[in-house]
Amino acid sequence: MSGQQQLQQRYAASLMNTFGPPKLVLTGGQGSVVTDADGKEYLDLLGGIAVNALGHAHPALVKAVSDQLATLGHISNFFTSLPQVELAERLLGLLGHGEGKVFFSNSGTEANEAALKLTRRTGRTHVVAMEKGFHGRTMGALAITHKEAYRTPFEPLPGEITFVPYGDTDALAAAVTEQTAAVVLEPLQGEAGVNPAPEGYLADARRITSEAGALLWFDEIQTGMGRTGEWFAHTASGVVPDLVTLAKGLGGGIPIGATIALGAAGDLLEPGNHGTTFGGNPVATAAALAVLDVIEADDLLAHVRSVGALLRDGLAADPRVTEVRGSGLLIGLDLVEAKSAEVTAAALAAGFIINNPTPERIRLAPPLVLTREQAQSFLDAWPRLLDEAGLDHGPDDTGSQP
Structure with a gap:
């Protein structure tokens, strides 16, 4: 029995079955490559589901966490630390929407939980959310x-x-009333298979919520922090929301979430309304600052746009792909057949980690540091992976593409 199999058995005997059997036991990583318990390497094109923004073992992140832990690891929220204050200021500055306030937590779901509680402080309880949305x-x-x-x-x-x-302005307008506390949406739906908002939809949502006195809340947990080639997926729209929630790539793998309330919404939560033991701790906030520093210093936003375009164009070149969606390094595609599980399995066997959020859809969310050469290696293997998954080329099938 291999080391991989032994650890999988121990996992099954000791952990709750909330995720099903693990596909691999991973023991190490460097950049965009991870290694399993049997020593096999894989190109990580999922990045911990859009979390490992700087890949694995990035020296700047390792140094920031190590230095901070050696200095000050945890304090209660009776106190604050320099990294906590600096990170809040940096995030507000990156949003560029004027005054606001930040609440730090430990994950995306906690960031959204805080935002949902904040909406209750408006005195309203009705929330409009999107079909296929995940929060x-x-x-x-x-x-x-x-x-x-x-x-x-x-x-x-x-x-x-x-x-x-999602994307239906008329349906949104009909659902929002003067009893609505907030509208929550992802500027680019992630878990649904990477669905972009139609042109003008975010602006429509801003107009509709403003007219009803409701808050507009953008969930940027998966799309924020450079994932789409911009700091935030909603940036290009020019829309100013009331709430933005972040997590995943913000800490580069160190657990952190952020609930950002802009303008008057920043004053809705008062002492005693909400809290957290670990949220905003010095280590997590120092890690997030390191992630932001590297993204800026290495011009990763431009890199993400370039490598993302390479991947999207290459994936779309195969006729067995009917549509490619997304921005930057958050990419979703549709297959001609509902065989995404087979494609994902073929990719894993060949040393590529990808994701199948629905039976016909594939999702990629690799580290922002993925190189063009690594992206091309996946594109070179892509036709063969579709062949191995049993996707036909069509009536004129002549075999694998060269």
């Missing part, structure tokens, strides 16, 4: 997550939630 697994975040399989086992869920089709 987390805690009870409040789950209440605004659309997928029935996630929701049903835990109903009744808190709040008064109305789901509307």
Whole structure:
């Protein structure tokens, strides 16, 4: 029995079965490459689901965490630290929307939970969320997550939630009333398979919420921090939201979430309204500052746009791919057949980690430091992976592409 199999057995005997059997036991990583317990290497094109912004073992992140832990690791929120204050200021500056306030937590679902509590401080309880949207697994975040399989086992869920089709302005306008506290949406839906908002939709959402006196809340947990080639996926729209939630890539693998409230929304939560033991701790905030520093110093936003375009063009070149969506290094594609699980398995066997969020969709969210050469190595293997997954070329099938 291999080391991999032994550890998988130990996992099954000791951990709750919330994720199913692990596909691999990973023991190390460097850059965009990870190594399993048997010594096999894989190109990580999922990045911990858009978390490992700087890849694995980036020296700047390792140094920031080590130095901070050696100086001051944890303090309660009766106190503050320089990294906490500096990170809040940096995030507000990157948003560039004027005054605001930040609440730090430990994850995306916690960031959304804080935002949902904040919306209650408006005196309203109704929230409009999007079909196919995903916002987390805690009870409040789950209440605004659309997928029935996630929701049903835990109903009744808190709040008064109305789901509307993503991108449908008329449906959104009909759902928002003067009793609506907030509209929550992802500028680019991630878990659904990377669905972009239609042109003008974010501006429509801003107009509709403003007219009703409701808050506009952008969940940028998966799309923020350079993932799309901009600091935030909503940047290009020019829309100013009331709430932005962040996590995933913000800490580069160190757990951290952020709830950012802009303008008057920043004063809605008062002492005693919310709290956290570990949120905003010196180590996590120092890690996030290191991530921001590297993205800026290495011009990774431009790099992400360039490598993302290379991947999208290369993936779309195969006729068995019907559509490629996304921005930067958050990429979703549709296959001609519902064989995404087979493609993902073929990729893993060949040394590539990718994701299949739906039966016909593939998602890529690699580290922002993925090189063009690494991206090309995946594109070179792509036709063969589709062949091995059993996707036909069509009526004129002549075999694998060269």
